[in-house]
Amino acid sequence: MVQTDEELVSQCLKGDSSAFEEIVSRYKKLVYSVVYKMIPDREEVNDVSQEVFIRLYKSLDKYNPEYKMSTWIVKITSNLCLDTLRKKKQDTVALDDAIGVSSNTDTPEEALIKNQRSQLIKSAINELPDKYKILITLFHSNGLSYEEMTKVLNEPMSIIKNRLYRARLMLKAKLDRARKEEIL
Numbered sequence: 001m002v003q004t005d006e007e008l009v010s011q012c013l014k015g016d017s018s019a020f021e022e023i024v025s026r027y028k029k030l031v032y033s034v035v036y037k038m039i040p041d042r043e044e045v046n047d048v049s050q051e052v053f054i055r056l057y058k059s060l061d062k063y064n065p066e067y068k069m070s071t072w073i074v075k076i077t078s079n080l081c082l083d084t085l086r087k088k089k090q091d092t093v094a095l096d097d098a099i100g101v102s103s104n105t106d107t108p109e110e111a112l113i114k115n116q117r118s119q120l121i122k123s124a125i126n127e128l129p130d131k132y133k134i135l136i137t138l139f140h141s142n143g144l145s146y147e148e149m150t151k152v153l154n155e156p157m158s159i160i161k162n163r164l165y166r167a168r169l170m171l172k173a174k175l176d177r178a179r180k181e182e183i184l
Contacts, residue, residue, distance in 0.1 A: 005069035012060050020060075024053055027073050030142070034074055037137045038081040040126050048084055052077045067151060074144065075152040078134055085130055124174040132167035139164055 003011075003022070011019035028049070035048045055076055063072060125136055138144045138152065149160050 006065040009060050009063050009065075009069075012057070020057060023056070023069075027070065028053075030070060031073060031077050034077045034137065034142055035081055037125075037141045038078065038134065039084060040122075044084070048080060052080055055080060068148075071144075071148050071151050074138065074142065074148075075154075078138065078152060082130055082134065120175065120178055124171055124178065127174060128167060128170055132163060132170060135160065135164045136167050136171065 003019075005023070005026075008019045008023050012023070031052050032045065032049050035045050035052070036042075039045050039048055052073070056073060059076070063069070125133055128136065134153070135149065138149050139146075144152065146157055146160055146164075149155075149164075150157050153160065155163075
């Protein structure tokens, strides 16, 4: 029988380390995905992901079962990512190695074009201010709803919607400029 997140948390608080291992197993892909999309340094992604689970473990007693565990974990993850980015105080971040997005049916040219588009989009997202970057990541990459984002970011719905709209406009403008530069 599969245990609920609430049951696992209760067991962790009683000292059952296997219960925490199950929580890590359930949510490691989610955490890694959020960190990977927010932190441009690939080497740092693993460190930040591990730190998320350390913080999660230390704050298990604060978990409120009224909310989904995934929402709470994304909140911890995004806050840690923002803290990490603030410490670096970088306005723009260099891209790392190419992202493998090709399928078995892609020709080398198609794979290169997809790769370049992916890099262009990732670069444009990384150039956004943090308050906009996180919204693009949470909504488009992680599929969080507006309501879930209000809980994760602790902001009113109107601010979430407004910032996401602005983030999309800024992203579109950056991508349009990049396309025009390619043509010239």
